[in-house]
Amino acid sequence: MGRSRGGLTSKIHALVDAEGRPVSLRLTAGQVADCSEADALIDTIGEGDILLADKGYDSNAIRAKAAERKAWANIPPKANRKGRFAFSSWVYRQRNLVERFFNRIKQFRGIATRYDKDPVNFLAAVKLVAARICCLSL
Known part of the structure; x- marks a missing residue:
């Protein structure tokens, strides 16, 4: 758990497939930048995949890593970005x-309120909820 002005915080980083099912989940402290965790998440994408991410993940390193894995980064x-990149709003x-995946996991009170303060236990609870979501969506 990390510290911020609001107190103890954490961030859940998720990689989901085209059906909204989780592929990879990571947990970081609240003050850690989003782009620093993307390297571990990108390792799970395959050739020809499309990486969709928000502006927090916009960096040259992430785009290069996606290109190295033969995936297209649509970020x-x-x-303040100087260069131009291909981006499709469609x-x-x-x-x-x-976002819908995060909404589904936050339907569980323990996840939404971050009840468990131990990061290992909290990530385990997130993964259990994600597994339940996967089983229900089949």
């Missing part, structure tokens, strides 16, 4: 699958 550029609409 909107930050406001494809970006599918990113709502991640």
Whole structure:
């Protein structure tokens, strides 16, 4: 758990497939930048996949790693970005699958309130809820 102005916080980073089912889940402290955790998540994508992420994941390293894995990174550029990249707002609409996944896991009170303060136990609870979501969506 990390510290911020609001107290103890944590972030859940998720990689979901085209059906909204989780592929990879990671937990970091609240003050850790989003793009620092993307390296571990990108290792699970395959050739020809499309990486959809929000502006917090816009960095040259993430785009290079996705290109190295022969995947297309469709990430909107930050406001201070100098270079131009291919970006499709039509494809970006599918990113709502991640948001819907987070909405489903937050239906469980222990996850929404981050009841368990131990990061290992909290991540285990998130993975249990994700497994239940996967079983119900089949």
